[in-house]
Amino acid sequence: DAGITQSPRHKVTETGTPVTLRCHQTENHRYMYWYRQDPGHGLRLIHYSYGVKDTDKGEVSDGYSVSRSKTEDFLLTLESATSSQTSVYFCAISEGTGVTGELFFGEGSRLTVL
Amino acid sequence: GQNIDQPTEMTATEGAIVQINCTYQTSGFNGLFWYQQHAGEAPTFLSYNVLDGLEEKGRFSSFLSRSKGYSYLLLKELQMKDSASYLCAVRDRWAGSARQLTFGSGTQLTVLP
Numbered sequence: 001d002a003g004i005t006q007s008p009r010h011k012v013t014e015t016g017t018p019v020t021l022r023c024h025q026t027e028n029h030r031y032m033y034w035y036r037q038d039p040g041h042g043l044r045l046i047h048y049s050y051g052v053k054d055t056d057k058g059e060v061s062d063g064y065s066v067s068r069s070k071t072e073d074f075l076l077t078l079e080s081a082t083s084s085q086t087s088v089y090f091c092a093i094s095e096g097t098g099v100t101g102e103l104f105f106g107e108g109s110r111l112t113v114l
Numbered sequence: 115g116q117n118i119d120q121p122t123e124m125t126a127t128e129g130a131i132v133q134i135n136c137t138y139q140t141s142g143f144n145g146l147f148w149y150q151q152h153a154g155e156a157p158t159f160l161s162y163n164v165l166d167g168l169e170e171k172g173r174f175s176s177f178l179s180r181s182k183g184y185s186y187l188l189l190k191e192l193q194m195k196d197s198a199s200y201l202c203a204v205r206d207r208w209a210g211s212a213r214q215l216t217f218g219s220g221t222q223l224t225v226l227p
Binding site: 031048 | 155
């Protein structure tokens, strides 16, 4: 199994507070991703990174920012959490090369915004 | 952009065969993936198709027709542990430099005894 850990795994917060989710990998993979998963919507890409300090927006990036200062860490920040950001957040990594380039997912972080 | 459709729910009996379909529209196809996700867990990679035809992996097979924008996942000799959500995902040739995937909403499969 790919070495990906997310923290925290569960968090309850209030509207308007900042929240940071952390993704840590031990695989030295170049590519890292943040997805959110909601009923009826499947997995939707928030932001991704293709190297240290190299990030770009995904399909649902409004209200989120990311940072990657080291290969192994990819942080997702909600500057001012809203109830619509209640979701399960998955980090994924990919080697990006080779034939397949499949994604490996972390265990998820369940965020509830009250 | 991309549009991926798959049935929301399916039910099958233990020991039977089930086929989960996925149709997609994309401006530049560059691979189709199937993932399995048990409730409360992370998605795990099942299969990858980039050329037309059938890829077999034990009890699981995946088929692709690029001209029809169609794929299916075939599960044989169903077991109770196969009850899970099955996610179809497509990689677009024109995706960002990170070759990210776009996912369908998933098919929840329930295997009954």
